[in-house]
Amino acid sequence: MLTVTAFCQQREINLATFYYWARKLRQPSERQRLHPVVLDDLHHTGSVVALCLPNWIRAELPTGLSAAQIRHWLEALQ
Structure with missing residues (x-):
């Protein structure tokens, strides 16, 4: 030791x-705070979207994902 x-x-x-x-x-x-996330299906110019969550997790997801897929990832990462 x-x-x-x-x-x-x-x-x-x-x-x-x-x-x-x-x-x-x-x-x-x-106390846990809620952080609103606005999702839409607009096309982005970059190849990834970076998500920085309050629990210090950072995820980079392809911009081609649908809003439902991003929502799924957010739920899984929290």
């Missing part, structure tokens, strides 16, 4: 950063 200091040294993590995230992760999470 490693000490926190040894763990951070092995992974080149600043000790203060480790304790910051440890403290942050122990705190009760904020």
Whole structure:
């Protein structure tokens, strides 16, 4: 078993950063908020649409997907 200091040294993590995230992760999470997403079937000029979700997940989906397919992915990722 490693000490926190040894763990951070092995992974080149600043000790203060480790304790910051440890403290942050122990705190009760904020109330979940709804974020509206507007979907339409318009054609886009790019090849992908990037979705950045509140849970820090980022997904890049092809623009050719229908609104229903995007909705399906959003539900799966949350």
